Amino acid sequence: MGATIEWQSGDLGAAFKLAASSGRPLFLYWGAGWCPPCNRVKADIFGQPVFAQRMRSLLPFWLDGDAEGAQALAAQYKLRAYPTLVLYAPDGRELTRLPSELDGELFIEALDLALAATHTAAESLQAALQAGQAGARPLEPAEWSLLSLYSWDTDEGKLLPAAELPAVLARLAQACPAGDACARLHLHAQVAAAGRIDTGAAGGNAAASAAQAAAAIAAAADRLLAVFGDAKLARANMDILVNNGFNLVKWSGARQTELVQALDQAARRFATDTWLPLADRLIAVRLRMRLTRIGAPAAGIAELVRETVAVALAEVQEPSARHALVNTAASALNEAGLADEADALLLAELGASHAPYYFMLSLAAAARRRGDIPGTLGWYEKAWQASAGSATRLQWGTTYLVSVIDLTPEDQPRIEAAAQAMAQEIAATADAYQQRNRNQLQRLAGKLAMLTVPGPHAGALLRGLNANL
Known part of the structure; x- marks a missing residue:
């Protein structure tokens, strides 16, 4: 990963001390080897010479989700989604979280902005929310840009509780004076509200409320049209547009x-x-495919998906980039109604992929959509057995056992065998009850509790989970 970058790993506390003693900001990458977005980041951002150049004056730290104690550290530093990219000041203050889905060029611009910032994202947010109050500090344009480029998707309550995100982002967008940063904040606000428009129309005169709602919807549509129609502005917000x-x-x-x-x-x-x-261009084609569901032209789109996939697969061979591409390609083919081609692609990649167990999960999901229960459970079990890394094995094993309980609750021998093996996985994982691991085990406990008459291994596993969760 980024061969010219001297990544630190292992002891994060020691890395923070080194950053402090050397006066260098610390750049933290939290990810996993199987994660397609992580592999995209490795190829399209970390693989860029300009990124490696920036890292020479920083301390880059790679926290692998499968490293010993990594999930406990993730809980401490509020990291969950793979990948999460965080920039810390030399004194350990968190400066900002950077959006991983920007293309390489735009990511470097965001990184440079964060490095030049005179205030942390938290400080800028606080000042923005105090606007209009006596003694409030007005934000500089760069601070609005920093907030617009903050990775709200991976905030994990660091700046805001999740429940407050839609309302606060709407306030930020409305308070933003003008410019491209404001357009991006409005997009963030709408995404946080699940695409809906906050009309602010509640109670009071019904006619006035209806007029207020109509005005809010019209204003939001105007803002969206301004972004979609401006090639430069749309490109700067491509990460939001293609995904949301x-x-x-x-x-x-x-x-x-x-x-x-x-x-x-x-x-x-x-x-x-x-x-x-090419992977980003394919994501754009997939967006066009999705838009056909709500009225975009559908003629030739399925064939365009097939052709774009073929061109991209022929050109992209670097392992990280290809892993991310294959995941996107399979998704695009499925959305185009080419499920057999998606499965054939995933099967063909198993032998060459550095993380074939991830594609096995996709094959299991495809089997489930077809109603193929033996195929579903077979692929989930293979994914678990082929997986590597303590956290990944625990999480993949949970997925398998949960699926067995969901699809064949009467198959007690299979449930018992999986429960016994899962107890061993948990016992071998030091931070089994932390962060992503904890989320999965909470899900498993809920499923085990639904068994009418759990066997001895399933019952013991449930008791152990309840005692630790």
Whole structure:
């Protein structure tokens, strides 16, 4: 990963001490070897010479989710989603969390902005929320940009409790004076509200409330059209548009047709932008595929997906980039109704992939969609047995056992065998009850509790989970 970068790993506390003594900011990467977005980051961001150049003046630290004690550290530093990218000041203060889905060029711009910032994202947020109060400090334009480029998806309550995110982001967007940062904040606010528009119309005069709601929806549509129609602005927000654009348009109200057409045009530009990695162009084609569900032109889209996948697979061979690409390609093929081709692609990649067990999960999901219970459980079991790393094995094993209980609750021998093996996995994992591991074990405990007459191993496993969760 980034051969020219001297990644630190192991003792994060020691790394913070080294950052302090050397006066260097610490750049933290939290990820896993099987995670497609992590592999995209490795290929498209960490693999860029300009990124390696920036890291020479920083202390880059790689916290692998499967490293010993990593899940406990993740709980301490509020890390969960893979990947999470955090920049710390030399004195250990968290400066900001950076969005991993930006393309390499835009990510470097965001990193440079964070390195030059005179305030942390938390400080800028506090000042922004105090706007209008006596003695409030006005934000500089760079601070608005820093907040707009904050990775709200991976905040994990560091700056805001999740329940407050939609309302606070809406306040930020409304308080933002003007410019591209404000457009991005409005997008964040709408995404946080699940694509819906906060009309602010509640109670009071019904006619006034209806007018207020209509005005809010119209203003939101105007903002979306301004982003979709501006090639530069759309490109700067491509990460949000390709991942959330469908929902933004789906909940847009009466102007949906206009917005679908505008977003489809933006997606067409992304798909033909040769400055973008092939995987990103494929994601844009997948967006076009999704938009056909709500009125975008459907003619030739399935064949376009097939052709784009073929071109990308022929050109992308670097392992990290290919792992991310194959995941996107299989998703795009499935959405285009080419499920058999998606399965064939995943099967063909198993032998060459550095993390074939991830693709086995996708094959299990495909079997489940077909109603193939033996195939579903077979692939989930293979994924578990093939997986590597303590946290991954624990989480994959949980997925298998939960699926067995869901699909064949009467198969007590299979449940008992899996429960016994899972107890061994848990006992061998030092931080089994921390962070991502804990989430999975909570899910497993709920499923085990649903068994009418649990066997001895399932019963013992449930008692152990209840005692520790």
